[in-house]
Each structure stands twice: as structure tokens, then as C-alpha cells.
Amino acid sequence: MAKQDDLFKNVVSHAKEYGFIFPSSEIYDGLSAVYDYAQNGVELKKNIREYWWKSMVQMHENIVGIDAAIFMHPTTWKASGHVDAFNDPLIDNKDSKRRYRADVLIEDYAEKLNQKAQKEIDKARERFGDAFDEAQFVATNARVIEYRSRQREILERMARSLETENLADVKALIEELEIACPESGSKNWTEVRQFNLMFGTKLGASADSAMDLYLRPETAQGIFVNFLNVQKTGRMKIPFGIAQTGKAFRNEIVARQFIFRMREFEQMEMQFFVRPGEEMKYYEYWKETRLKWHLSLGLGKENYRFHDHEKLAHYANAAADIEFNFPFGFKELEGIHSRTDFDLKAHESHSGKKLQYFDNETNSSYVPYVVETSVGLDRMFLAVFSKALREETLEDGSTRTVLKLPSVLAPTKAAVLPLVKKDGLPEVARNIIDDLKWDFNVSYDEKDAVGRRYRRQDALGTPFCITVDHQTLEDQTVTIRHRDSMKQDRVKISELRGIISEEVSMRNWLMKM
Numbered sequence: 001m002a003k004q005d006d007l008f009k010n011v012v013s014h015a016k017e018y019g020f021i022f023p024s025s026e027i028y029d030g031l032s033a034v035y036d037y038a039q040n041g042v043e044l045k046k047n048i049r050e051y052w053w054k055s056m057v058q059m060h061e062n063i064v065g066i067d068a069a070i071f072m073h074p075t076t077w078k079a080s081g082h083v084d085a086f087n088d089p090l091i092d093n094k095d096s097k098r099r100y101r102a103d104v105l106i107e108d109y110a111e112k113l114n115q116k117a118q119k120e121i122d123k124a125r126e127r128f129g130d131a132f133d134e135a136q137f138v139a140t141n142a143r144v145i146e147y148r149s150r151q152r153e154i155l156e157r158m159a160r161s162l163e164t165e166n167l168a169d170v171k172a173l174i175e176e177l178e179i180a181c182p183e184s185g186s187k188n189w190t191e192v193r194q195f196n197l198m199f200g201t202k203l204g205a206s207a208d209s210a211m212d213l214y215l216r217p218e219t220a221q222g223i224f225v226n227f228l229n230v231q232k233t234g235r236m237k238i239p240f241g242i243a244q245t246g247k248a249f250r251n252e253i254v255a256r257q258f259i260f261r262m263r264e265f266e267q268m269e270m271q272f273f274v275r276p277g278e279e280m281k282y283y284e285y286w287k288e289t290r291l292k293w294h295l296s297l298g299l300g301k302e303n304y305r306f307h308d309h310e311k312l313a314h315y316a317n318a319a320a321d322i323e324f325n326f327p328f329g330f331k332e333l334e335g336i337h338s339r340t341d342f343d344l345k346a347h348e349s350h351s352g353k354k355l356q357y358f359d360n361e362t363n364s365s366y367v368p369y370v371v372e373t374s375v376g377l378d379r380m381f382l383a384v385f386s387k388a389l390r391e392e393t394l395e396d397g398s399t400r401t402v403l404k405l406p407s408v409l410a411p412t413k414a415a416v417l418p419l420v421k422k423d424g425l426p427e428v429a430r431n432i433i434d435d436l437k438w439d440f441n442v443s444y445d446e447k448d449a450v451g452r453r454y455r456r457q458d459a460l461g462t463p464f465c466i467t468v469d470h471q472t473l474e475d476q477t478v479t480i481r482h483r484d485s486m487k488q489d490r491v492k493i494s495e496l497r498g499i500i501s502e503e504v505s506m507r508n509w510l511m512k513m
């Protein structure tokens, strides 16, 4: 655990020191759970967004994008259930005065049981070696069966209590499990209460005429209210999707863990409209397709897992998370939800407008069903950044800090370094930049010895360093150094664009899907 804590601390401090993420309004001591993306962070974030957009919109003939406003008519949030039904169950610890989400406390407890079961499995694997049959072991080992069934019982009971709004039972469960405040160890809890997490604001000049508004807590509703506009003007035929990236706002109670849980964050969502009855087919399709997208970045298959929901939101008939192994354990990175026709039907009844699709093939009109994929851009950033950050010991015993970002996402693709600041080398370096900058984000660095400059670029995640030396003046060649292998090749200046492009092009990365 201590090791994980250290890793997480390194992630936060590296992000700040190398210009990726700053606390918001830091000169005023920051604002809780709000962060700013700095000069390198904004590039990485933009590249992740583009990687998503390309794979969803550009690569699918039947998916188009929109960019809806953050402000929406307030009735939107009545229809979606955010005003009345979308509340988080909260509990306070009377001794530490810390506030928690009751469901998260219980889920964390259940996860510990899961980890115990996993430990038994790992131990057995070690003992039996190649002969180990995991499925058989899981089905027959008494301890694993006990841990797993206990975990299931707890989660099912919580789901039932939340669904029926039996908050007293949620509290009873916390007491029965003897869950203690993670901070103080105290078990002195208040009742569980519901808390609405939308930020309210006002539209209009005078107090009398002002209209109460909310900052959108999810981007999805901007897609639902535009469903028919897009379908008609884009002449879209079911099944089709609408994608959107943008800010969402939630007044999160437990807003810790850096950019994992923020109050202002960005989502990348796609709503896929399908014929009623076909939703499960597309739900499975999108689960698989979205996992493939994550895997294409090469952060390691073992760092992802699906978590099927026991507790379904009021709008869903199936839901799963893609969880990622963050520095603080496996947590939700993306949600895939089969949202039925809940949202469109609700908007029909609140607006009085028909939101139906006429299907030529079946010769009938209906409200489509929706399968949603929803991934947090900031959580993607944290996933990529935390897995990329490494401390490496080199052959000569020295260490280097390197950010092994998937090169397609790296903020800067190449740094051009004149060996010395004279003899015309800076001019040649500038010429190389002037040529490459049309295609790639490139930077120039002439300060310090070349070794130190390499280290600086390693820490920024730059995949290539191009060094201009005296030989360059004679034969138009440079050395190109690869971040991960640290291998150096002598190549012609005219070959640079091709080499970089081969390594960083989205085409090559997305083709791995």
C-alpha cells in the first residue's frame, strides 16, 4: 500500500513539476477538487480527446458528433431524473466530521472480500504451477466461495435498499459490517441522507425574472434533446450514434484522488440509438469495442477489467464499467449503459413533443432504445499518465524518470537539439523544426548538456530527440534517439518526417483495435 501511495504522490508532483496539471487558482491556495491543465497537459488531453473522436466519429459512418451548450432548459433535469431521483446517499462520521458516500463505503468493503478471494487464487496458482485450473479452483475452494458469496450478498442487499430508498437499511448494513471511518477508525455514524449533486445558478439580469438553471451534470442530455434534430438533418438511419465531448459538473462529496474525482470534469460520451429489442446485441458490441480501444494504447491488458452492475440506475436495464488499475486500485474508468427508452420517453412527456423514429424497414414509428458509452477524459488522462510514469535503473546504475506515454498521445512528438549553441547548428535545428512543425508538435532545446536535455524530454514523454551536430553540416544527417529504448540511429534529415509519422500516426495506433 505504501508503495502505491508513493506512486500516486509521484504522479501528482510530476504532473505539476513538468507542466501537466496545476491546482486551480493556486495563488489563493487552490480550490478543492478543481484543476487546471497546463501547457503539456492540455496537449495530452487534446490528443486523448482526438483519439477517442477519431475512433468513434471518423471511423463510423453511422456516428456523428455535436457540441451542445452547458446550460440547458431546467426541465431537462426534471425529465432526466437529476432533480428528484439522482441523489447520492451520504453519511457523516460524528467523530472525524468526515463525510462519505455510503454506497462507496460499502463497495470498498465488498472489494476487500474480492481481494481476499484473489489472494487465495494467486497462492494456489503459485502452488500448482502449470497444472492450475482457475475455474475449477474458484468453483470448489471453500474460502473463495465464502468470500465471493459474502461479497455478492452485501452488494445485492445494498442495491435493494437503495432502489427502495431504504436508507435506514443502508446505515444498518454499515453498522453490521462494522465499517469504520477510514480516517479516524471511529464507527460513530450519522443517519444516511440523500444529497443532490447538481450546481445551481441563475440566468437573467434581475432577481425577479431570473430563471434557475443547473450546470449540466452529464453531457448525455444534450444529445437526447437534439436526437430528432440530428436524425432529420443528418438523415440518419437506425442504428446510429451521436457523440459529444464536453464539460460536466458535479458537487462531489468525496472529492479526493486528484483528477479522478473532480467537481468540473470532461466527458466523452456516445449515445447509440437502436431498434427496441436489439439493445443487448449493441450493448455487448460496445462493451467489446470500447475495451479494444483502451487496449490499443498498450497500457497492459491486466490493467483493465469489466464490472457488471448489480445496482442499476433508474434508466438502465444493463450496465457495466470498464475499470482500470489506478495507483489506488481498480476503479471505474468508463461506463457502458443500456439506457432503454427512458430518456427519450421522459423528454417526450415533459416537452409534449414526439421524439420518435419512423423505421422504413418495419414500417412503424417508435422511441428508440439507447446504448451509451461514457468515459471521463480526466480519468483517461490519469490512467495513461500514471501507467506511463516510470523510474528506471539503467545499465550503468544511474536512474532516469521517463514518461512512457503511448507516442500517439505524447504532447510533443520530437525535440530538436543542437549539440552546441554555435557553428551554425542552431540554425540547422530551426530549419528542421520549421519543416516538421506543419505535421507535428515539436520543440527546440539548446540549454545544458545533451544528456540532461534527453532526460528532460524523457520526463515529458517526448518519443524522439533529434540531435544536430557538426557532421550534420557535412552530410545532412542527424541522430534520432528513441525515448523507450534510448537507441540512437543516424538518419538523413529528409527521412525524419517519415520516421516520426510511422511511430505517432493515429492510423497505426487505431489499426491495433
Ligand code: ATP
Pocket (backbone or CB within 6 Å): 218, 250, 252, 259, 260, 261, 262, 263, 265, 266, 267, 332, 333, 334, 335, 374, 375, 376, 377, 378, 379
Ligand atoms: P462514480 O461511480 O465514480 O462516481 P459514475 O458512475 O457516477 O462515477 P457516470 O455518471 O457513469 O459516473 O459518468 C461516466 C464517466 O464520467 C465515469 O466513468 C468517469 O470516467 C467520469 N466521471 C464521473 N464523475 C466524475 C468526476 N467527478 N470526476 C472525473 N470524472 C468523472
